[in-house]
Amino acid sequence: MTSTPTPTGTVRARPRFAARLLVAQALVLVGGALTTWLVASVVGPSIFSDHLQQAGVAQTAEETRHVEEAFASALLISIALALVASVLAALAVSWYFSRRVQRSIGNVADAASQIAAGRYDARVPDPGLGGEFATLALTYNRLAERLEATESTRRSMLADLAHEMRTPLATIDAHLEAVEDGVRTLDDDTLAVIRGSTGRLRRLAEDMAAVSRAEEEGLDITLRPVAAVDVAAAAAEVARDRYAAKDVQLAVELPDVGQVRVDADRIGQVLGNLLDNALRHTPAGGTVTLVCRRVDRWVEYRVADTGDGVAADHLPQLFDRFYRADTARDRDHGGSGIGLAIAKALVEAHGGGISVISPGPGHGSTFTVRLPDHR
Numbered sequence: 001m002t003s004t005p006t007p008t009g010t011v012r013a014r015p016r017f018a019a020r021l022l023v024a025q026a027l028v029l030v031g032g033a034l035t036t037w038l039v040a041s042v043v044g045p046s047i048f049s050d051h052l053q054q055a056g057v058a059q060t061a062e063e064t065r066h067v068e069e070a071f072a073s074a075l076l077i078s079i080a081l082a083l084v085a086s087v088l089a090a091l092a093v094s095w096y097f098s099r100r101v102q103r104s105i106g107n108v109a110d111a112a113s114q115i116a117a118g119r120y121d122a123r124v125p126d127p128g129l130g131g132e133f134a135t136l137a138l139t140y141n142r143l144a145e146r147l148e149a150t151e152s153t154r155r156s157m158l159a160d161l162a163h164e165m166r167t168p169l170a171t172i173d174a175h176l177e178a179v180e181d182g183v184r185t186l187d188d189d190t191l192a193v194i195r196g197s198t199g200r201l202r203r204l205a206e207d208m209a210a211v212s213r214a215e216e217e218g219l220d221i222t223l224r225p226v227a228a229v230d231v232a233a234a235a236a237e238v239a240r241d242r243y244a245a246k247d248v249q250l251a252v253e254l255p256d257v258g259q260v261r262v263d264a265d266r267i268g269q270v271l272g273n274l275l276d277n278a279l280r281h282t283p284a285g286g287t288v289t290l291v292c293r294r295v296d297r298w299v300e301y302r303v304a305d306t307g308d309g310v311a312a313d314h315l316p317q318l319f320d321r322f323y324r325a326d327t328a329r330d331r332d333h334g335g336s337g338i339g340l341a342i343a344k345a346l347v348e349a350h351g352g353g354i355s356v357i358s359p360g361p362g363h364g365s366t367f368t369v370r371l372p373d374h375r
Contacts, residue, residue, distance in 0.1 A: 026091055033083040104133055108140060120148035165204065168197035208338065221263045221349055225374040228299045229254040231264050232292045235271035239279070247284040250275070257294040261374040266346050270354075273339040274303040274367050281365075282307030298352075299373050304366040310358040318356055319344040347371070 107124050114122035122144060124137040172194055178184040236252050243250040260267075271290070278288040282305045291302040310318065319340045347354045347369055358365035 033087055120151050168200045171197045223261050225259045225261050226264050228257050228260045229292050231267050232290055232301055235268050236290050239275040248282050249287045251289045253291045257292055257299055259374040260299045260371050262350050270343045270346050273343045277339055278303050278305040297373055298370045301369040306364045309361045309363040310365050311361055315356055
């Protein structure tokens with residue numbers, strides 16, 4: 001028996017699936033056996049009697065009745081024994097498969113209960129009952145893996161978010177405590193430090209909201225055909241002053257490659273993030289190059305720098321939230337660790353893709369954004 005919650009919250013016992021399936025199959029088998037027995041008992045003797053008459057065998061009425069009764073008894077006994085054996089064999093096979101089906105369903109239920117309890121490593125084995133059950137187990141395991149990955153990402157994101165908030169909050173708290181204790185005065189320098197920390201918290205909140213909306217396709221994206229070079233030129237113009245202030249050369253190679261159907265502001269945001277990322281990791285005297293080119297039916301934007309570069313084992317995680325190849329260096333440069341995740345989500349929302357290559361530390365890196373062209 002299994003227990004099922006009722007609307008009132010009480011638990012009502014219900015028969016198990018295997019038992020109900022076995023009873024249903026037993027009723028069908030017994031019904032078929034009774035039908036066979038009745039048909040044989042009614043039709044069989046009359047057919048036998050007709051054959052005796054057609055054979056022309058001379059018999060008295062008493063002999064004929066005795067022969068017909070003997071045939072009917074033998075027929076019914078044989079059929080009854082055969083039906084009983086068949087029903088028992090069928091019930092045994094039904095019981096075996098019912099138990100296997102019940103065990104498979106029980107495995108799914110147990111795994112679901114474990115996942116509901118937060119144990120996302122629960123998996124369902126293939127019950128060996130055919131393609132449909134194998135597909136069910138495979139699909140369920142993929143769902144469990146996806147939930148496990150999502151939960152791992154959520155925990156990592158919360159831990160990283162708490163870590164990111166800790167430094168500016170500690171700075172604000174320390175300066176306010178110093179002002180309260182009279183160690184520092186609330187002068188312009190103190191206010192600048194506090195304002196800088198609150199600004200970092202604000203940017204962190206905005207970045208988190210932006211990447212969440214982008215990944216959940218909740219962004220307001222308006223697609224329009226625009227010249228591909230105009231989007232890149234606008235992003236380069238916005239970043240040019242920051243590059244000049246750091247003494248990093250910003251080179252552009254923007255030939256006319258036609259149009260792309262994009263939200264110009266969003267793709268401008270993507271290129272701006274990539275240019276800012278390149279500027280953070282390129283020392284004074286270095287060069288960052290922004291290139292626009294056509295590849296088949298795609299338009300590619302490439303941002304290549306001569307900066308720090310990235311080790312090969314870090315490349316696959318660069319677009320993850322809060323990921324840093326060099327945590328201390330990036331935090332000193334003021335990055336939140338979300339800019340590349342935002343860029344990836346925005347590009348994918350346009351039906352494109354983003355990738356990165358690097359020869360290794362000290363040899364720079366190249367980010368490539370690929371978008372479908374407009375024809």
